Amino acid sequence: MPEMSSSIATTPVFQRITTILDEKFGIPREDVTPDTVLDDIELDSLALIEVGLALQKQLGAQVRTEDLSGSATVADLYELVNTAVGGS
Amino acid sequence: MTAAVVEGIGGWLPPRVVTNDELAARLDTSDEWIRTRTGIGARHVVSDGMTTSDLAVRAGANALKSAGTDSADMVILATTTPDRPCPATAPEVAHQLGLAGCPAFDVAAVCTGFLYALAAASGLIGTGAAGRVLVIGAEAFSTLVHPEDRSSAAVFGDGAGALLLRAGDEEEPGALGPVVLGSDGALSDLITVRAGGTEERTGVRPMEAQDRWFSMRGREVFGHAVTRMTQAALSAVDQAGWRPAEVDRLVGHQANLRILHAVAEQLDLPHDRLVVHLDQVGNTAAASIPLALDHAHATGRLRPGDRVALTAFGGGATWGATTLTWPSPAAV
Numbered sequence: 202m203p204e205m206s207s208s209i210a211t212t213p214v215f216q217r218i219t220t221i222l223d224e225k226f227g228i229p230r231e232d233v234t235p236d237t238v239l240d241d242i243e244l245d246s247l248a249l250i251e252v253g254l255a256l257q258k259q260l261g262a263q264v265r266t267e268d269l270s271g272s273a274t275v276a277d278l279y280e281l282v283n284t285a286v287g288g289s
Numbered sequence: 290m291t292a293a294v295v296e297g298i299g300g301w302l303p304p305r306v307v308t309n310d311e312l313a314a315r316l317d318t319s320d321e322w323i324r325t326r327t328g329i330g331a332r333h334v335v336s337d338g339m340t341t342s343d344l345a346v347r348a349g350a351n352a353l354k355s356a357g358t359d360s361a362d363m364v365i366l367a368t369t370t371p372d373r374p375c376p377a378t379a380p381e382v383a384h385q386l387g388l389a390g391c392p393a394f395d396v397a398a399v400c401t402g403f404l405y406a407l408a409a410a411s412g413l414i415g416t417g418a419a420g421r422v423l424v425i426g427a428e429a430f431s432t433l434v435h436p437e438d439r440s441s442a443a444v445f446g447d448g449a450g451a452l453l454l455r456a457g458d459e460e461e462p463g464a465l466g467p468v469v470l471g472s473d474g475a476l477s478d479l480i481t482v483r484a485g486g487t488e489e490r491t492g493v494r495p496m497e498a499q500d501r502w503f504s505m506r507g508r509e510v511f512g513h514a515v516t517r518m519t520q521a522a523l524s525a526v527d528q529a530g531w532r533p534a535e536v537d538r539l540v541g542h543q544a545n546l547r548i549l550h551a552v553a554e555q556l557d558l559p560h561d562r563l564v565v566h567l568d569q570v571g572n573t574a575a576a577s578i579p580l581a582l583d584h585a586h587a588t589g590r591l592r593p594g595d596r597v598a599l600t601a602f603g604g605g606a607t608w609g610a611t612t613l614t615w616p617s618p619a620a621v
Contacts, residue, residue: 247326247547250512254551266512 294457299351300583328546332446332571367402400603402575446571450579463616480604
């Protein structure tokens, strides 16, 4: 759903995700959209947990790391984190 | 209150080194894959006929020598790989060190074993039950790993490290702070060797051939390890009356470089505060913290007066942390 994806892209939580991917894994912000498949940016299974831990620290979001491995796209990751920080 | 104070330190690694390239020659892996995922470049492994007690005796002897003494009135051995299921290995180690007659017992908390052993030693010194305790972490962990398990073979190594603790004052350099410990048995399947215990002997569940070998659910361990090592370190640092930023050296259980980095980031500590030894020896389970301390002390990464935090997570699940201001024991 393009509308939903583009609305996600402007949120602070999404911006936070792209910042972590850029700073920690060298993945340029412009390469990451909500529809980006995590496998395509060669984010390995540990990296997903590292992103989750960094988000937990920055946002105070209690994301269960075992739930993160179910994320296929950046939007999936966003939904997990956004729910955890009390977003709709 | 009487405190346990570090008086001596020693380590010992079996001479045989297995490089990543050697592993890659027989398993579907590569130096690049192992380094990227774990930070490990090589590990030491026992040769045929070499047991955990052999490693423990050498490390223990080095710790005694470092303190310039040949006496201790208690030996505590943290290990996941005792020489036999029964009896404990510590009495044999004490005997071989010329300490026969003193109390000696094993502690089993896998990679947190050394912290649990330090807590036991610290408590026994605090109550006056012991005046000088030799605390050893020793593992022949490679013997638990299936030769074709490429993940575990890349990670684990063998070795032993030891601290000699004596009764002293809590304000002295080398005095251990409160030891924070915890466990969660709901996670017992995360890091395990299923066979060999009463579950097998009484038929609680059917065992298969691979159940006699070590298994670990690495991704889940990663998240729990970072969270628990961070929380335990924060608690220990707080109880020591320090702020996290005042930690000069963080000596985490040497499981994986990415775990150590993540813990440092959670604590807002720069990576250069970490003591890293796993690049040379891999994950040596209960031996990893004393071996990392010994190496850092010998190479000048730890200096007298440094505020040091130790933190670990291991099978059980278990976790623990403590603090000390680094003293100036002789390097052996």
